[in-house]
Amino acid sequence: MLSIIIPTKQRENIFYETVIALDQALQFFNYDYEVIIVNNDDKSLSIALPSDFKLINCNTGGVAAARNMGAKYANGNILLFLDNDILISSESLKKGYEYFINLSKLNDKMVLNFNWVYPQNIYDKLTQKPFGRYILYYGFDKYEGKAWTDTTFDKNNEYIKTHMFISCAFFIKQSIFSQIEGYNENFKFAGYEDNDFKEKLIKNNIEIYLLPNIYVYHNEKDYLDLKKFLERKYRSAYTRKQAVDLGDDDLLLQHSIFKKFFLTIIWSLRNFFISFVNNFFKSKKFDFITFKIIDALLAAYIYKGYNSK
DSSP: OEEEEEEEOSOHHHHHHHHHHHHHHHTTOOSOEEEEEEEOSSSOOOSOOOTTEEEEEOOSSOHHHHHHHHHHTOOOSEEEEEOTTEEOOHHHHHHHHHHHHHHHHHOSSEEEEEEEEOOHHHHHHHTTSHHHHHHHHHTTTBTTSTTTTOSOOOTTSSSEEESOOOTTEEEEEHHHHHHTTSSOTTOOSSSTHHHHHHHHHHHTTOEEEEEEEEEEEEOOGGGOSHHHHHHHHHHHHHHHHHHHHTTOGGGOOOOOHHHHHHHHHHHHTHHHHHHHHHHSOOSGGGHHHHHHHHHHHHHHHHHHHHTOO
16 A cells, blocks of 8 residues: 655645645556645644545654654555655656556665656746746756756666655655654754665665656745745755764865855845845846856855754
């Protein structure tokens, strides 16, 4: 049996699209399944869920705790974790599940990631603004982009073994998830709980596979706003420092005195620079300027998030 687990917090308009897409995909899914929604917020969900979706509440801890709670209440021997902004088609769901079943027969200790890309309807918006073009330039719009993996997956293979892992859409056996004791609930926000989970997989000799030709759609249209993007990077940097404190020295960030001074100045003027990017120099010919400003803002938000208490 497959247990599909989706933690969610706020972002109800985005999450509603995820629910609709999944409900439609399941109409053509001819296997036993259950869907568990984990509300990771103090507020109750205001949207109506399909009658066969289960809702549980986890209003303490972050997304790591929510994923663990979903697994705790799951009845399936196979888990599929989806983020609340992932759109999945019936074809991707069916093929992904069948690949996982078949790969499990060859290798009992493995997890399986989908590839991902932004939905097509986002791209027209991206080209219209400097920040959107920044997203495209650095590849934040796809898993294979410079921003995430800085690699191109071999599309000639149906599946590939990889050292990379992402929590937004993956299959794992319930027994494996229990063996590695799930996610580390010390992580308050989404971010480097993924890296910590990956290290657990590697430590326990659990191999990571990816389906390079089977996609889910990462519906981040609410993060096309520069300030929201930067705030998320701030929270992610906070979790990076948590990972360092837990012993992952590879993630250590160090800054020279000059760079600290420079980033502190950028931080103090962040609202001015955000307004500047959003309202001036909108033509593509000025992208070389606005991209440098966004780079500086991103560095400042990461620096402040990493060093926040």
